[in-house]
Amino acid sequence: MSFSLHEPDGGEANWAPKAVSDINVTPFVDVMLVLLIVFMVTAPMLAAGVKVNLPKASGVAAMSPTKEPLVVSIKADGSLYIGQEARSGEAFDADIRARLAADPKVMAHIRADASVPYEKVLDLMTTLSRDGVSQLAFIGKADKAAPQP
Structure with missing residues (x-):
């Protein structure tokens, strides 16, 4: 005043x-x-500088796919697996194309070890896309300490 x-x-x-x-x-x-x-x-x-721990997911409900997905795994040493079978190079591409020939709308689930560099995961995504996979999903380990929704 x-x-x-x-x-x-x-x-x-x-x-x-x-x-x-x-x-x-x-x-x-x-x-x-x-x-x-x-x-x-x-x-x-x-x-800038946000640290992200990608392999863990908390508070996310598990997905239940309607069809059997194509599970592709990358181990810590960089080896690739389709389901439980190790594949590399042309054998990997041939198996992916064969699976796509049977079901063109198949979804690929990527399971990557936590120590695998992001560049290798990106290379796998590029390979899958080049082979004709149009739907990708990532599989992570649920954080049991976090509350569920």
């Missing part, structure tokens, strides 16, 4: 300061500008 410094009727006698009921927004604007600057500085830091 502030007070008026001029006389209400222009005379000198009976002069008393009169309260002005206008809101002073200067402190509000100052606080908002400081908050804006703080958010502008901290927002890029929040987006």
Whole structure:
């Protein structure tokens, strides 16, 4: 609250300061500008450098596929498996194409060891896509300590 410094009727006698009921927004604007600057500085830091532990999933309901999926696994040493059988190179591509010939809409489930580099998983996804697989899903280990939905 502030007070008026001029006389209400222009005379000198009976002069008393009169309260002005206008809101002073200067402190509000100052606080908002400081908050804006703080958010502008901290927002890029929040987006960069996020650590992600991909193999674990918590709070996710298990999927129940309607058809038998094509399960492709990558072990820690980089070896590829289709179901329980080890495959590599042309044998891998031939098995994938044979499975797609039987069912063109088959979904591939990728099971990758936690220590497998992301580049190898990306290479597998590229190979599956090149062979004609259009639907991919990842299989992870549920985190039992996390609450379920």
